[in-house]
Amino acid sequence: xxxxxxxxxxxxxxxxxxxxxxxxxxxxxxxxxxxxxxxxxxxxxxxxxxxxxxxxxxxxxxxxxxxxxxxxxxxxxxxxxxxxxxxxxxxxxxxxxxxxxxxxxxxxxxxxxxxxxxxxxxxxxxxxxxxxxxxxxxxxxxxxxxxxxxxxxxxxxxxxxx
Amino acid sequence: xxxxxxxxxxxxxxxxxxxxxxxxxxxxxxxxxxxxxxxxxxxxxxxxxxxxxxxxxxxxxxxxxxxxxxxxxxxxxxxxxxxxxxxxxxxxxxxxxxxxxxxxxxxxxxxxxxxxxxxxxxx
Numbered sequence: 001x002x003x004x005x006x007x008x009x010x011x012x013x014x015x016x017x018x019x020x021x022x023x024x025x026x027x028x029x030x031x032x033x034x035x036x037x038x039x040x041x042x043x044x045x046x047x048x049x050x051x052x053x054x055x056x057x058x059x060x061x062x063x064x065x066x067x068x069x070x071x072x073x074x075x076x077x078x079x080x081x082x083x084x085x086x087x088x089x090x091x092x093x094x095x096x097x098x099x100x101x102x103x104x105x106x107x108x109x110x111x112x113x114x115x116x117x118x119x120x121x122x123x124x125x126x127x128x129x130x131x132x133x134x135x136x137x138x139x140x141x142x143x144x145x146x147x148x149x150x151x152x153x154x155x156x157x158x159x160x161x162x
Numbered sequence: 163x164x165x166x167x168x169x170x171x172x173x174x175x176x177x178x179x180x181x182x183x184x185x186x187x188x189x190x191x192x193x194x195x196x197x198x199x200x201x202x203x204x205x206x207x208x209x210x211x212x213x214x215x216x217x218x219x220x221x222x223x224x225x226x227x228x229x230x231x232x233x234x235x236x237x238x239x240x241x242x243x244x245x246x247x248x249x250x251x252x253x254x255x256x257x258x259x260x261x262x263x264x265x266x267x268x269x270x271x272x273x274x275x276x277x278x279x280x281x282x283x284x285x
Contacts, residue, residue, distance in 0.1 A: 017239035075219045082199030090274045114253035117214040122260045132207045
């Protein structure tokens with residue numbers, strides 16, 4: 001039920017942000033479309049933890065500023081590598097083990113790695129991620145421990161990261 | 163107090179257009195840097211790293227700049243939605259590319275790459 005309510009609220013907010021019209025006719029049409037979408041999603045049976053992850057929104061909002069800081073830091077490194085007069089990179093493939101339990105947390109972790117310039121998740125097998133890094137010294141498995149811990153805490157909740 | 167708020171608001175109205183224009187310009191420059199990186203790096207995996215500059219900081223700066231330039235909240239909410247979807251989908255696309263290259267058996271260039279031997283190298 002909480003997932004269903006979360007989906008309805010998110011759809012309504014999205015519709016209001018997109019439309020901006022406040023006449024009763026348009027509003028009721030918007031309400032009907034939100035309702036129809038919710039019923040279709042219910043019939044497709046996709047309203048679960050993954051289809052409506054708004055319950056974990058607070059954890060994710062706390063996680064994002066840290067991720068943004070990491071993205072800015074990594075951006076500076078890669079920009080320097082791009083514009084340096086002589087090309088000086090040391091690419092490496094690393095295997096990273098994750099403590100994330102659910103698929104959603106694993107996706108968050110892998111997407112965070114890919115979103116950070118200089119590292120790309122190439123493959124996920126079980127709890128092991130194959131990561132390609134632009135600099136060998138920056139992409140050792142230890143470098144991802146904090147990101148792993150934080151994404152596990154943001155999505156799986158406090159208990160999972162213990 | 164109200165006067166102070168009005169002053170701050172007036173100052174903000176003056177400042178936000180140059181600031182927004184500057185951020186759009188900076189974002190475009192970063193996109194250019196990312197393109198230069200795509201052309202310079204030796205193989206597909208390293209080129210993806212360069213392209214992710216364009217994905218993250220370039221796009222984010224341009225979008226924030228446009229938010230500052232925008233006339234009302236409606237446009238800001240649309241730009242915000244674009245930002246959210248971009249940040250969710252671009253790493254997925256990068257991962258799909260890297261995974262496809264890996265599945266196709268393309269071996270990445272490993273180890274230090276200098277400018278001298280990178281020119282003729284082909285992954």
